[in-house]
Amino acid sequence: MSRVSTPPFVSAADLAARLDDPDLVLLDVRWRLGETTGREQHRAGHLPGAVFVDLDAELSAPPSPAAGRHPLPAVADLQRAARRWGLRAGSRVVALDDSGGAAAARAWWVLRWAGFARVELLDGGLAAWRAAGLPLEGGEVVPAPGDVELGPGGALPAVDAEEAAAAPARGVLLDARAPERYRGEVEPVDPRAGHVPGARNLPPGSLVDGAGLLLPPAALRERLAAAGVGPGVPVVASCGSGVFASLTVAQLAAAGVDAALWPGSWSQWSADPARPVATGPTP
Secondary structure: OOOOOOOOEEOHHHHHOOOOOOOEEEEEOOOOOOOOOHHHHHHHOEOOOOEEOOHHHHOOOOOEOOOEOOOOOOHHHHHHHHHHOOOOOOOEEEEEOOOOOHHHHHHHHHHHHOOOOOEEEEOOHHHHHHHOOOOOEOOOOOOOOOOOOOOOOOOOOEOOHHHHHHHHHHOEEEEOOOHHHHHOOOOOOOOOOOEOOOOEEOOOOOOEOOOOOEOOHHHHHHHHHHOOOOOOOOEEEEOOOOOHHHHHHHHHHHOOOOOEEOOOHHHHHOOOOOOOOEOOOOO
16 A cells, blocks of 8 residues: 555546636646756646746755755755645645756655655656647736644655665665666766666656556556566665655556655765775666
8 A cells, every 4th residue: 555645646637627626726847857848848838826846945955965965954944845835734735847847746746755644746747738729828826825833744655775786685776767867877966977886777667658647557567567666565765866766666656566765866876985886777
């Protein structure tokens, strides 16, 4: 049984049918690594009423070698941001992005981690919304301030570097980076190339179809089984800095599999020269 009681994903058609729900809050997490134009892209066209969310400033604490590129935000800081987004206790949140779902999943994960249960992800993101011919609007969205109360001890667990390193001995440590980064052939961002010894690669896009939509449950379970994930197997999800791994956690939840997130991920691990590094295509 998954810890995630609210199904993680909602289709574009189902979301469109709920746009007039007064409790609905849409979070537009327009973000790509190395880009700073998310707010401008949001102003140019977004789902009706969607509020822009800054992943670097609102869903993360400042980076450091000790904690990685996207450490988890302090709960008090996250609560202030969530109130700016208009969140209240009875809100129903749907997060979306235009970059494959990882940025939106970061919002989904941190809100669930901070105790807010009613959060979903738009399956396929803005691409699915546009493909369905659904409306967009431009301009800035400034909602009435919310009064949501967030706190530690939510439904989704996080692990530190030591716990992640121990994960392969008792279950599976998934590495959701591109295969060439996992193999150590290239490393465009972090201090060293390679992967944590024992980690298994589950590259971005492994659990979606050609349109970027989540695979059906049976296909999900088949792909996950190939990565060593099955019933009763403890799973830790990692990536470069804990963002893409948030999407992995959501996709696993859709398949009925619980997973812990390693927020520091490779950016934290590779910053310490004393930690071992594996290279090549195998764990």
